[in-house]
Structures are given as C-alpha cells and as structure tokens.
Amino acid sequence: MVQATQVQLQVDVAPPPLRIAVIGAGAGGSSAAFWISKAKERQDMKVEVHIFDKNDYVGGKLGGSVFVRANKNMFRATEEFGLNVTDLSREDDDMTVWDGDQVILTVSDCQPEP
Numbered sequence: 001m002v003q004a005t006q007v008q009l010q011v012d013v014a015p016p017p018l019r020i021a022v023i024g025a026g027a028g029g030s031s032a033a034f035w036i037s038k039a040k041e042r043q044d045m046k047v048e049v050h051i052f053d054k055n056d057y058v059g060g061k062l063g064g065s066v067f068v069r070a071n072k073n074m075f076r077a078t079e080e081f082g083l084n085v086t087d088l089s090r091e092d093d094d095m096t097v098w099d100g101d102q103v104i105l106t107v108s109d110c111q112p113e114p
C-alpha cells in the first residue's frame with residue numbers, strides 16, 4: 001500500500017491591483033479618474049483605473065461659460081495642465097462669447113432691462 005504525503009506548496013503571488021471603474025467621462029468622471037491616477041503616482045498605489053462612457057469622447061456635456069476664481073478646481077486644472085488663462089474682462093462691461101480660440105460675439109453696453 002502506497003501512502004501519499006501532501007506537501008503544501010507556497011507560491012508568492014502579488015495580490016491583484018485594486019480595479020476602479022469610473023462610469024461616465026464627463027467633468028465628474030474624468031476628473032475623478034485623473035486625480036486617482038495622480039494619487040496612484042504620488043502614493044505608489046497599486047490600482048487600475050478604467051473609465052467607461054457610452055459616447056466615444058471625453059467631456060460629457062461640459063460647458064464653459066462661467067470661469068471665475070471661485071471655481072477653484074477649474075483654476076487648479078489650468079495650472080495642472082499648464083494652460084494659459086486670458087483675462088477677457090473689460091472695463092466697459094461688454095458681454096463676449098469665446099469659442100475656445102477667439103471672441104466670436106461682442107455685445108456692447110449690456111445692461112439688464114429695467
């Protein structure tokens with residue numbers, strides 16, 4: 001009669017990285033994914049970030065008509081990405097529409113109707 005001896009093998013296997021799924025690549029989702037990735041670099045975290053969107057572009061319904069200092073995350077992003085910020089405010093209070101490259105509409109003497 002043969003007696004088999006069981007030997008428990010020990011293999012060092014690195015634990016799988018945490019996987020984070022972000023649903024939606026709008027301002028909220030893409031921002032979350034970006035800052036998690038930054039934290040991953042800075043803290044040497046073992047995480048994978050995957051971002052999913054039903055559309056094939058990033059940005060969601062992001063609009064940008066109000067860009068003020070109070071919007072701290074937006075200004076922080078301009079610094080993080082090294083973007084130039086152009087001050088479009090004027091002393092005469094014209095209203096302007098900026099298409100991302102140039103001013104496409106200027107309406108002078110904008111006053112609320114009485």
Ligand SMILES: Cc1cc2nc3c(=O)[nH]c(=O)nc-3n(C[C@H](O)[C@H](O)[C@H](O)COP(=O)(O)OP(=O)(O)OC[C@H]3O[C@@H](n4cnc5c(N)ncnc54)[C@H](O)[C@@H]3O)c2cc1C
Nearest residue numbers: 024025026027028029053054055060061062063064065066
């Ligand atoms: C014309 C306009 C001007 C604006 N101007 C300003 C401004 O000047 N300043 C300001 O701070 N805010 C402004 N906003 C508001 C700002 O754009 C929104 O608050 C912001 O975009 C919301 O971001 P979000 O990521 O929450 O949502 P969304 O941008 O709506 O992103 C949601 C994402 O999720 C995806 N998604 C939805 N359902 C699913 C699904 N089932 N599976 C996978 N993906 C899915 C969508 O495709 C989208 O990409 C403006 C908005 C508009 C429309």
